[in-house]
Amino acid sequence: MVKNNQPVIKVLYMLRIIVKEGENIDRALKRYKRKFRNVKVLQELRERKQFTKPSVERRALIKKAAYKEQLFKQE
Secondary structure (H helix, E strand, C coil): CCCCCCCCCCCCCCCCCCCCCCCCCCCHHHHHHHHHHCCCCHHHHHCCCCCHHHHHHHHHHHHHHHHHHHHHHHC
């Protein structure tokens, strides 16, 4: 993506999980999976698979907000 003839550089960092002494490897793997999910790498990859028009994105955002508002009104 080029903006004003300047390339936009996005820095991606590796996820690091430090396994503590005596810690179960399954526990460390669970922490890694949680951290990966919270960073939303996979979600961004899926969004970038195909282009969505800004108007469509806005419409989806408004629809999502209306749905959330409806849920809060029910409570």
